[in-house]
Amino acid sequence: MTQIDQQGRGGAATPPPLRILRKAASAGLAMMRPAAALAVALFCGTVLLGLNGFDGISVMIGMVFGVFQDMRSVSEVLLKAVPLILIGAGLCVAFRCRMWNIGAEGQFYAGAVAATFAGVSVEGLTAWLYVPLITLAGALGGAFWGGIAGYLKVRFQASEIVTTIMLNYIALIATSYLVTGPMKDAQAAYPQSARLFREAWIPNLIPGTRLHVGILVALVLALALYVFLYRSSAGYAMRVVGINPFAAAYAGIRTRGNMVAAMCISGGMAGLAGAFEVAGVTRRLYQSISPGYGFEGIAVALLAGNNPLGAILSGGLFAVLRSGAELMQITSQVPQVLVLVIQGIVILSVVAFAAIRWQPWRKG
C-alpha cells in the first residue's frame, strides 16, 4: 500500500527535456496498473453477463461509452463525479497517514445535515455569503465527524476501523431521526427536511443541466491535496506518520496530531460532498441522501493508489460506470448492481498486480 512516490528520481544531472520525458514515462507506468485492472474487471463483467444469458460485449460497450452520447448525460456523469472525487481525494490523505477511514459515508451525512441546518435556518443572506457558509458548514460537520474517530484513536487506541463504521450507523440513524422529527418539513408527507433557501443553492455551471460549480471545487481541492501531500513539509510529515509512526516520532513529528488532522481532512472532504449534494442537487435533506458514495469513495482512493490527482481520474471513471450502469438497466434490463462487482474486481486486480513484484522463490 505504501508505495513511496517515484518523483524526484530524475536526479539533478539529467537535462530537463529528458527529465520531463522520464517523468511522463513513470506517470504512464503508474497508470498501467489501474488500466490493466480495469480491463480485467470489464472482462470479468462481460464473462459474468455472458454466463447469465446477456449479450455481454454489447452491454459493456454501452455501459462504458453510452453515457457520452450528448451533453446532458455527460453532465450527469460529472455531477456524480463531484462527491466521488471529493471523498476519494480526501480518503487518499487518510490512507496515506494509515488511518483506515471507513466512515466517509457517515461523514457525508454529517456534512449534509450541517449544511441543511445552515441552509434552512439563516434567512436574508446574499448568495455570495450563503454559498460559502453552507459549504463551510458541511466541511466542518464532516471534519468533526471524522475527527471524533481520530481523537478516539490517539486518546484510547480505539481502532478507527470499528469506530468509523459505528459512526456511519449513528450518522444514518441521526439523519433519519432529524428528517422524521426536528428537521421535518411540516407540509411534506414524506420524511424530508424543508427546502433550502434559494440563496444557499450551489450555482449552476452549465445552464439546462444539473451540473453545479462543485465539480470545479472538487478538481481544485484534489489538486490542492496533491500539492499538500507531495509538495509541502506538512504533507510529507503526514505520509511519514503513515509509513512508520515510530520513525516519525523519533524525527520529532507530532504523530497524534497528524493522525487526527488526516481524519479531519478526509472527513471534511466527505462533508463538503454532502453539502454539495444537498445544496447542489436535492435541495433538501433525505433519509438516504447518499447512494453509497462514501463506500465507493474508498474504492476511488484505492484505485488512485492513494494519490489525490489519481482520484480525479478514478472518481470520473467510477462516475462513468455508475451512470453507465443506470443506462444499462434501462436499455437492456441488466441489473445496475453489476457495477459493484466491477468495482470489487478492479480493487482486487489492483492489489494482485501490485504483487507482481512478489517473488515466491525468494523466501522471507
Add this chain to the structure above:
Amino acid sequence: MQDILTLGFLATLLATAWRLATPLIFASIGEVISERAGILNIGIEGTMLMGAFCGFAATFASGSLMLGLLAGIAAGVASGLLFALLTVTVKANQIVVGAAINLLGLGLTSFLFRTYYVSTGRGVEIAPPIDIPWLSDLPFFGEALFRQNLIVYSTVIVTILAALLLYRTSFGLTLRAVGDHPKAVDVAGRSVAAYRYAAVLMGSGLAGLGGAFLTLGHSNQFVEGMTSGRGFIALAVVVFARWSPVGAFFVSILFGLFYALQLQLQAQPLLNISYQVFQALPYLMTIIAVCLVGGKSAEPRRLGVPYGER
C-alpha cells in the same frame, strides 16, 4: 409501562434476541478465529451475503434445508479462499481486500438475485422450531431457550467447539501464536501461511453459515443487502468480546437484545423515546467499549500484518 415489564414481554424479548443474535454469533466467532491468527477480515459482510444467497439458491432448487446450509458454508469458504489467497499468499493489505470482497458480495448476490429470483417472489421453507421435550414448557425460559430452530441451538455448540479449539488443542495454541508471534511459529518449523489459511477459511465458513441463517432460519427470502451491516457489527463484537468465542456469544446476544427491544418499541412506543435512540445505542456502546478495551491489551499483536513484512 406496566405491561412491557411483564414476564411474557421479557420472554418474547429474550427469544427474539437469541434469534436475531444468531447470525452475529456465527460471524463474530468466525472473525475471532481469523483475528486470533492475525488476519483482520472486514469482508465478512460480503461473505455473509454470499452465504445468504447461496443458501437460499440451493434450498430453492433442491428443497433441502441441509443442502442450503452446506451451500452457505461453501460460499463462505470460497470467499475466504479468495481473501486468503490475496492477503496471505500475495500479502496484500487486508483492509483493501476486505473492502473489495464486500463490494463483490453485495454486487454479485444482488445481480444474480435480480437476474433469476426477483420475479419468482417465492420463498423457501425455513427451519422449523424444535421443542425440547418438557423443557420448552418451563414457564419463563421455556419459549426463549427451548423453542428455537436447529440453527439457533447450534450457536451454543459452535461457541463451545470454537473455545475448545482455541484454548484446548495444540492447533489452537499454534493458531493464537500465529497472531501474536508468527516468527516463533515459523522458527518452530510450522507454516504460518497454512495456519492463516485455516483460520480464514473457518472464519469465512462460519460467516457464510451466519448469512445462510438469514435466508433459511429467519426470513424465508433473499433480500438485496439483507445482512444490513451485521458483518460490520460482528467486527465490533469481536473487539467488545476481547477476542474470546464465549465472550462473542454473549456480546452478540446483548446486541440481539437491543435489536429486539428496538423492534418491540417500534410496535409499542414507550416513554416518548424515539426508537432511533435504541437503534443507535448498540453502535454507541460499541464505540465506548472499544475505547475502554483500548485495543492493545487483548488484541493479537500482529493483527493485520502480513507475515514476512517488517
